[in-house]
Structures are given as C-alpha cells and as structure tokens.
Amino acid sequence: MSFYDFSCSDSGGQMVSMGDYAGQVLLVVNVASECGFTQQYDALEVIYQRYKDRGFSVLAFPCNQFGGQEPGDNAQILNFCRSKFKVSFPVFAKLDVNGEDTDPLFSFLKQEARGLMHTRAIKWNFTKFLLNRSGSVVKRFSPATSPEDLSGIIESLL
DSSP states (O other), X not given: OOGGGOEEEBTTSOEEEGGGGTTSEEEEEEEOXXXXXXXXXXXXXXXXXXXXXXXXXXXXXXXXXTTTOOXXXXXXXXXXXXXXXXXXXXXXXXXXXXXXXXXXXXXXXHHHSOOGGGOOSOOSTTOEEEEOTTSOEEEEEOTTSOGGGGHHHHHHHO
C-alpha cells in the first residue's frame, strides 16, 4: 500500500483521497487545540505559506487521545484553527492515531516510520511525518520538533 491509497474525512465529513496530494511534499501532523504544543499551528502555517507554491502541504489530523486535549467537534476544531491561528492548510476530521480504532492512514505512517526507541505508538500531539513527492515517509519527528526546524529538509525535498 501507498500513502495515496488512503482516504480520510475532511472536517465537513467529505471523504478526501490522499491521492489528491500526489506529487507534493507533505507534513502530516496529529494536532490538538488545548495542548502545550498548540502554538505550533503558527509555525505550521508559516512553512505552509513559504512552500505551498512549490508543491508542499501540511495535513492536520485532530486527535483527542492525549489528555483529552481536542474535545471539540470537527466544526469547532476547524473554527478554532481558522480564527485563532489563521490556518489555511487542510484540517481533517478528528480521528484516533493509536489503539484499536487507529485510523488506517496512521497505522500506515507508524509502520513506515517508527518513533523513539523504534516504537510504533504516537506519544503525543503534534507528532509529524514528512513525506516526499512519491508519498514515501522520509522521517518522523517528535512533538518537540518545531515545524520551522524542518525548513532545511523540506527544501531538500522540493
């Protein structure tokens, strides 16, 4: 399977094929509105704006599995992202990234790039997966990694 074989619901409930992003460099991030890392939305928007015209996108996937830090429904989450952080990149429907109900896309991502000490589980909100233009996972980054710190590697993939 490839990243492009998956589909996920957007915040409005419409299914979106990841194939729609074929040929782009992608940063896939599990996000939350009430997390200590939530301020990273600003940096995610900065790198999105910097590189979007060169074939780059950020794909945000809200998740409520870490400390209940994403309690809102999809409409509330999207409104929060747009009004507070002026996010213009795609924000998808809330999903699970760990456990029995893990979304298949995140099962795939975790299989392709393991975390610290080779674990598959995502440890917290704002874990990032960087994919090249072919849809291959290049690297997984911890929540503590600032999106701005990824500029060099993103540049190298564009």
